Amino acid sequence: MFREKLKVLDCTIRDGGLINNYKFSDGLVKAVYRAACDSGVDIIELGKKLAVSDEYTREKYGKWNFCDDDDLKMVIDSYESDYRPLIAVMFDVGRVDISALRAADQSPIDMVRTACYVADTDKAIDMARRSKDLGYQTTINIMAPSAAIRTDLMEALDEVGKADEVDYLYLVDSYGAYYSEQVTDYLNLYKEHCPNKELGFHAHNNQQLAFANTQQAIIDGVNLLDATINGMGRGAGNCNLELLLNFLKNPKFDVAPVYKVIQEYFVPLREEIEWGFNDIYGISGHLNQHPRAAMKCRADKEIMDNCYDFLAECTAEV
Amino acid sequence: MFREKLKVLDCTIRDGGLINNYKFSDGLVKAVYRAACDSGVDIIELGKKLAVSDEYTREKYGKWNFCDDDDLKMVIDSYESDYRPLIAVMFDVGRVDISALRAADQSPIDMVRTACYVADTDKAIDMARRSKDLGYQTTINIMAPSAAIRTDLMEALDEVGKADEVDYLYLVDSYGAYYSEQVTDYLNLYKEHCPNKELGFHAHNNQQLAFANTQQAIIDGVNLLDATINGMGRGAGNCNLELLLNFLKNPKFDVAPVYKVIQEYFVPLREEIEWGFNDIYGISGHLNQHPRAAMKCRADKEIMDNCYDFLAECTAEV
Numbered sequence: 123m124f125r126e127k128l129k130v131l132d133c134t135i136r137d138g139g140l141i142n143n144y145k146f147s148d149g150l151v152k153a154v155y156r157a158a159c160d161s162g163v164d165i166i167e168l169g170k171k172l173a174v175s176d177e178y179t180r181e182k183y184g185k186w187n188f189c190d191d192d193d194l195k196m197v198i199d200s201y202e203s204d205y206r207p208l209i210a211v212m213f214d215v216g217r218v219d220i221s222a223l224r225a226a227d228q229s230p231i232d233m234v235r236t237a238c239y240v241a242d243t244d245k246a247i248d249m250a251r252r253s254k255d256l257g258y259q260t261t262i263n264i265m266a267p268s269a270a271i272r273t274d275l276m277e278a279l280d281e282v283g284k285a286d287e288v289d290y291l292y293l294v295d296s297y298g299a300y301y302s303e304q305v306t307d308y309l310n311l312y313k314e315h316c317p318n319k320e321l322g323f324h325a326h327n328n329q330q331l332a333f334a335n336t337q338q339a340i341i342d343g344v345n346l347l348d349a350t351i352n353g354m355g356r357g358a359g360n361c362n363l364e365l366l367l368n369f370l371k372n373p374k375f376d377v378a379p380v381y382k383v384i385q386e387y388f389v390p391l392r393e394e395i396e397w398g399f400n401d402i403y404g405i406s407g408h409l410n411q412h413p414r415a416a417m418k419c420r421a422d423k424e425i426m427d428n429c430y431d432f433l434a435e436c437t438a439e440v
Numbered sequence: 441m442f443r444e445k446l447k448v449l450d451c452t453i454r455d456g457g458l459i460n461n462y463k464f465s466d467g468l469v470k471a472v473y474r475a476a477c478d479s480g481v482d483i484i485e486l487g488k489k490l491a492v493s494d495e496y497t498r499e500k501y502g503k504w505n506f507c508d509d510d511d512l513k514m515v516i517d518s519y520e521s522d523y524r525p526l527i528a529v530m531f532d533v534g535r536v537d538i539s540a541l542r543a544a545d546q547s548p549i550d551m552v553r554t555a556c557y558v559a560d561t562d563k564a565i566d567m568a569r570r571s572k573d574l575g576y577q578t579t580i581n582i583m584a585p586s587a588a589i590r591t592d593l594m595e596a597l598d599e600v601g602k603a604d605e606v607d608y609l610y611l612v613d614s615y616g617a618y619y620s621e622q623v624t625d626y627l628n629l630y631k632e633h634c635p636n637k638e639l640g641f642h643a644h645n646n647q648q649l650a651f652a653n654t655q656q657a658i659i660d661g662v663n664l665l666d667a668t669i670n671g672m673g674r675g676a677g678n679c680n681l682e683l684l685l686n687f688l689k690n691p692k693f694d695v696a697p698v699y700k701v702i703q704e705y706f707v708p709l710r711e712e713i714e715w716g717f718n719d720i721y722g723i724s725g726h727l728n729q730h731p732r733a734a735m736k737c738r739a740d741k742e743i744m745d746n747c748y749d750f751l752a753e754c755t756a757e758v
Binding site: 327331335369377381382384385404408428433 | 656683723752
């Protein structure tokens with residue numbers, strides 16, 4: 123598959139940080155950045171940009187929950203490279219101090235992605251507008267549309283469609299619930315309500331379909347693709363960047379640096395934190411559930427592999 | 441996805457036995473059979489039916505490499521069930537004594553599947569004919585078509601197309617190399633050369649696409665689907681039966697018994713033998729390689745996760 127407009131966004135640190143409260147070593151974040159430079163990915167998202175508060179401290183929540191300019195620069199300056207991907211950060215509606223965001227030309231950040239549930243789409247659009255006014259590229263990532271009431275989702279999409287300040291609208295399979303036919307169906311809805319918007323796709327791997335659904339999204343016209351190194355991300359994780367780069371066959375990409383950082387950093391990391399497909403996440407995805415219950419099950423060593431019990435619990439008549 | 445003609449074949453023991461030389465405990469094989477009965481799968485393949493010889497002994501190669509009638513009956517008789525799946529075994533061309541095969545009405549076996557490489561297709565057709573004459577349902581499973589010269593494959597397909605004694609022709613992604621577009625392309629070729637043949641599909645999960653490609657095969661008209669419990673099978677394994685049953689939504693299937701046998705038997709088994717996706721198999725699949733090198737790499741604890749080195753080795757200029 124080769125299409126010139128296709129762009130790949132590496133969100134390894136941002137989605138992976140949901141597993142360990144963004145407590146990655148600087149060495150790992152630098153290595154991921156180096157891999158992004160060397161492999162030619164278009165954009166790298168290095169974390170969230172939340173507001174520090176008494177409750178949300180850098181000590182407790184890890185520096186990549188806040189992505190201060192100095193931290194980002196420390197990473198960027200750690201590697202000499204002719205090619206550099208754009209730097210993205212993520213906003214969560216309600217947990218951001220947008221007044222603290224500097225103009226894009228004074229910041230290492232190039233793109234601000236705003237994540238929201240359907241009900242908060244207007245707030246997210248407002249944040250995207252203000253980010254755009256400051257010179258950033260912008261995206262709106264509506265989470266968990268698979269669990270939204272269709273008419274609510276349609277209304278939200280109409281609002282995004284009217285907002286010229288939103289560069290990309292994302293279809294996000296938060297629960298890993300979609301088969302390829304649902305990817306197509308939802309993308310058709312997104313295109314119908316936002317005919318002039320470039321689309322992005324963000325998959326989760328609950329049913330071993332993150333990579334396959336990303337291919338489906340490409341076929342359906344999506345041009346901005348999220349992926350993570352080794353599929354690292356919350357719960358069942360995401361689309362594996364290395365598999366995706368192999369698939370894309372675009373000469374601008376080189377997969378070898380991704381395998382290099384996997385061998386050197388992710389193989390040991392897999393001993394410390396868990397992500398990726400397993401039976402429990404498979405059930406959770408099939409049932410279109412928030413991964414909360416599945417993550418709780420996986421955190422308890424006594425029951426973490428009790429998939430029959432988990433299925434019974436999730437499907438019990440009340 | 442619901443289509444009445446769709447049938448599911450559980451080949452857990454047959455493909456899984458390639459990992460451990462068919463040294464499964466009787467308890468596990470019985471539990472898999474019980475799960476097949478209770479979950480409503482259409483066919484269960486309990487092993488290969490090779491000829492015993494001085495070289496191929498039951499002691500060294502495990503009883504499920506030979507599937508004697510008494511062994512099969514021991515499993516079938518171990519569980520009382522109103523519903524029973526058909527029993528299949530696999531023939532390997534050149535390693536079978538077909539004269540020892542009794543008539544179907546005197547045997548617990550219902551279906552004989554003959555696996556062959558493209559070059560041996562005529563021999564496989566001969567074996568299918570003789571099996572059919574004895575009253576068995578028959579399939580031809582042409583292995584590794586992704587590595588065959590297209591014209592050779594087309595000739596082989598023409599021969600299968602002319603053989604009325606072959607009930608099903610299988611597309612087999614032996615190397616886990618296919619993306620969905622190749623599944624469609626090869627199936628179109630198979631349909632063109634065997635327009636009157638029912639088709640089967642057998643996936644491997646090297647690139648996390650076994651389940652997704654099986655969905656694609658369904659979309660493209662395949663009606664006989666191979667899957668294994670927990671995806672157990674050689675190398676990266678196969679399409680996960682539990683994910684497939686969830687997808688099919690056919691009321692004749694019940695996924696809970698599959699999760700039960702996973703919890704009780706496969707979770708402990710995973711500590712003993714390895715199968716499933718990992719970086720090494722991902723590279724092997726992308727390069728359309730026989731899994732031999734990848735399996736060798738995985739068997740060496742010193743280098744089993746050295747994916748960057750493995751990629752370099754596989755792609756080195758000679």
